[in-house]
Amino acid sequence: MESSHFYRDTWVEVNLDYIYENVTNMKRFLPDDVAVMAVVKANAYGHGDVQVVKTALEAGASYLAVAFLDEAIHLRSSGIDAPILVLGAVRPNDMSLAAKYNLTLTVFQLEWLQEAISVYKENLPVTFHLKLDSGMGRLGVKEKSEVTELIEVIENDPRFFLEGVFTHFATADELDTSYFEEQYQTFLQMLEWIPVKPKMVHCGNSATGLRFPEKVFNAVRLGIGMYGLTPSLEIKDQLPYNLHEAFSLHSSLVQVKKIAEGEKVSYGATFTADEEMWVGTVPVGYADGWIRSLQNTDVLVDGERCQIIGRICMDQFMVKLPREMARGTKVTLIGGQKNEYIHVDDVAKVLGTVNYEVICTISYRVPRIFLKNKSIIEVRNPVLINH
Ligand SMILES: *Cc1c(COP(=O)(O)O)cnc(C)c1O
Numbered sequence: 001m002e003s004s005h006f007y008r009d010t011w012v013e014v015n016l017d018y019i020y021e022n023v024t025n026m027k028r029f030l031p032d033d034v035a036v037m038a039v040v041k042a043n044a045y046g047h048g049d050v051q052v053v054k055t056a057l058e059a060g061a062s063y064l065a066v067a068f069l070d071e072a073i074h075l076r077s078s079g080i081d082a083p084i085l086v087l088g089a090v091r092p093n094d095m096s097l098a099a100k101y102n103l104t105l106t107v108f109q110l111e112w113l114q115e116a117i118s119v120y121k122e123n124l125p126v127t128f129h130l131k132l133d134s135g136m137g138r139l140g141v142k143e144k145s146e147v148t149e150l151i152e153v154i155e156n157d158p159r160f161f162l163e164g165v166f167t168h169f170a171t172a173d174e175l176d177t178s179y180f181e182e183q184y185q186t187f188l189q190m191l192e193w194i195p196v197k198p199k200m201v202h203c204g205n206s207a208t209g210l211r212f213p214e215k216v217f218n219a220v221r222l223g224i225g226m227y228g229l230t231p232s233l234e235i236k237d238q239l240p241y242n243l244h245e246a247f248s249l250h251s252s253l254v255q256v257k258k259i260a261e262g263e264k265v266s267y268g269a270t271f272t273a274d275e276e277m278w279v280g281t282v283p284v285g286y287a288d289g290w291i292r293s294l295q296n297t298d299v300l301v302d303g304e305r306c307q308i309i310g311r312i313c314m315d316q317f318m319v320k321l322p323r324e325m326a327r328g329t330k331v332t333l334i335g336g337q338k339n340e341y342i343h344v345d346d347v348a349k350v351l352g353t354v355n356y357e358v359i360c361t362i363s364y365r366v367p368r369i370f371l372k373n374k375s376i377i378e379v380r381n382p383v384l385i386n387h
Contacts, residue, residue, distance in 0.1 A: 006367035006381040009328075010251040010284050013335070014047045016055045016372045018244035022226050023059035025241045030213050030220060036060060037085065037202065039223035040075075041067035046359040047227060047247055048368040048380055050078045055372075056226060057082055065221055069094055069103070076101045085129055085164075089139060092116035099124035104163065106131045108139040110150045117157070128154060129164035129200065132190045135183040136170045144193045151194065164200035164219075165191065173207035173232035180208075184215060207231035210239055229344055229355045236345075245344060247359050248335025249366070252328050253280040253301065256321065265318050266310025278321040280306075282331050285315040289361035290333065297350050301331050303338030334358075 027036055038061040044052035053064060053075060064080070066072045067088045075084060085104040092115040098105050099122055107113050108131040120126075130150065133140030141147050154160045167187045171179045187203055201217035206225030209216055228245040230236040259279050265271040280301065284290045292312045298305040299319060306319040319331070334342055344355040351358065367381040 004379045004381075005384060006379065008283060008367070009254060010288065010366055011249075012047075012362060012366050012368045013248045013250065014051065014368055014370050015244070015246045015248070016051060016370055016377070018228050018246040019047075019052055019055045019226060020059045021244055022228050022246070023056050023061055023222065026209060026220065026222055026225060027060045029240055030209060030216070033218055034213070034216055035062045035200070035219040037063035037065050037219050037221045038226060039065045039087075039205075039221050041065065041071060041087065041223075042360050043071075043364075045223065045227050045356065046362050048370060049075060050080065051368075051370045051378060051380075052226075053080050053082070061222070063219065069098060072103045073097070073101055076103075083127075087139075093119055095120050095126060096122045096124070099126050103127075104129055106139065107150065107154070107162075108133075108141060110141070110146045110153070113150055113153055117153070120159075123159065125159050125161060127161045127163045129166055130162060130194075130198070132165065132167045132187065134167040134169075134186040134190060134203075135179070136168045138168065140167065144190075147190070147193045162198050164198050164202065165194060166200075166202045166221075169203065169205065169208055172205055172211065173235055175234050180212075205231070207235065211235065224356060227359065229359070232354070233345065233349075245335075247344060247362075249284075249333040249362060250335065251282050251284045251331045251333065253319075253321075253325060253331060254283050254327065255281040256325055256327055256329075258324070264310075267313060268311055271310035271318075278324050279309070280319045280321050280325060280329070280331070281316055282319060283316050284333065284366075285313045285317060287314045287363060288366050289363045290317065291351070291361065293351055294347070297347070298342070299331050299333045300335075300337040300340050300342060301325065302329055303340055305340060 038056035040049050040053055043049050064082050064084045065087050069090050072084045072086050095116040104127045107128040131140040133142045154162045169183050200219055202219035204216035204220040206223055209220035224231050228243040259273050261273055261275050263273050286292050295312050308317050309320050310318050344358050347358045348355045364382045369376055370378045
């Protein structure tokens, strides 16, 4: 069990009501027979996997997806018994482990399957989803002959069950839909190679579900949209319903002091005060995922935008304050204060990256507080595991 305590003045708040709403809205938006598969890889995109999973299941998600076996085992060990698809490649040797934990495996190559079978000595059933590469160029089978042989191998072993077939789009979040259409047509052709359609056919990530609900077959793999973030900025104003950002990041001023004109701040002494000013020290640094490139950007202190000055250190950075402020004043790095809001997308823009990367980068070292109905229902602080 993770400790329910933390002793530092920095934390992530995860608003589970928003996760719930984002899943409910997607369910409502999709045709009735389309399932929502909640994508909770990378610790639920940095939010915290177990709480997000429980909320998503309550909101009507019926399947879960993770990237790696370890992530799936973590969910099983935490008492989650919903079906879980491992999207990534599992080691052939570990098929028995997947069977033991009742996990669904992605089968993406005949050679991989043959190797896994050659070492699989259990009598436990194994469920597969077949991954077809329709143009993403990542995991998946491309050739008809390989698909045919692979399906034969699965059918000929009574322990194996092909429950699903899927693909992944490279450009579902782009305004230009030509490559998306091309991939979609390729997927349709590839499906013809499979004589008996498996129970589940899925191709949609959040962007596909939000933009092309008529094209998703019978399940959507909902990731970024569940966390209330847009799959890309270019489609942000065409979303069919409002997304609610569930993630926010907060800290507080641990010291406030006045520096004189000419005084320096932080490593390298790169910042020199051009006048007398008030400076606050904030206990967040690059080891928390607040990386050095965020130097000079703003955070919110007492409802006002304040600039980070000098280099961001491993565990701390400094902000220029508009006036003297009390030690303990709340600092918001992502989220709202009074009339100001810093969105994950704002941070992503500064860094020249996507919102996905920002939330995944906030490290395990920052405790996660889970809120439901405005009350704290759990605190997770992996740093204090077993303490
Ligand atoms: C991560 C992932 C998703 C989720 O994508 P979002 O854009 O976050 O909705 C879906 N499918 C696969 C195969 C993935 O790897």
